[in-house]
Amino acid sequence: MNCFVKDCRNDPVTARDLDPGRTGGWASLSYEVALCQPHADVIAAGADWVCRGAEDGSGKEVLIGEQLKELGQFVVQSVPGTINSGKMSWHHSGVLPAGMMIPVNVQQVGEGKPRTIHLHIDAARARELAEVLEMHADIQEDRAPRTA
Ligand SMILES: [Zn+2]
Structure with missing residues (x-):
């Protein structure tokens, strides 16, 4: 062994x-x-x-x-104060969905310094994500889930 x-x-x-x-x-x-x-x-x-x-x-x-880097896990360090519509000056094939760009400061587990990743999300997925996050935050904080 x-x-x-x-x-x-x-x-x-x-x-x-x-x-x-x-x-x-x-x-x-x-x-x-x-x-x-x-x-x-x-x-x-x-x-x-x-x-x-x-x-x-x-x-x-x-x-x-x-x-630990090989786990591919990221810890959110801070929530962005502003969300914008992305790089308006960029032209692309549609690879970046129209909607929002969320800059999130993350630290990869096993790596020394945090960095910013940019999440691109459309309005429908943003609403889905917000609902899922709200529900899980309620569970974590041991509160009854909100009903819409
Ligand atoms: Zn050893």
Whole structure:
């Protein structure tokens, strides 16, 4: 058996419970993994990590630091104060839908600095997105969903 960190071939020297507080509650899965000393050290030093089922089904796999980029996950850092209609000076084949351009400041998980991505959305999808976001925000905040 190797260290659980992806692509690490070192022998494990320690077992660590990555989530001793069980953020998912008492019924959540154990995140005990076997780690080599260098990886145990960087995790103890506060490196970011994600533990997931290995892609080949062989059990748990830990992604650490830059490896987290391969997850393709983005965290919204701030909501734009203004939304505009996009680059009016651009001409294109229709690849950018007429509607709104939403600049969203995001941080890719595993990457150091945030950046701005530009979401293009038409009015119909904007309304659908707003409804879905409202509903999920209500659920997250444990409020009764609004009815239209
Ligand atoms: Zn390792």
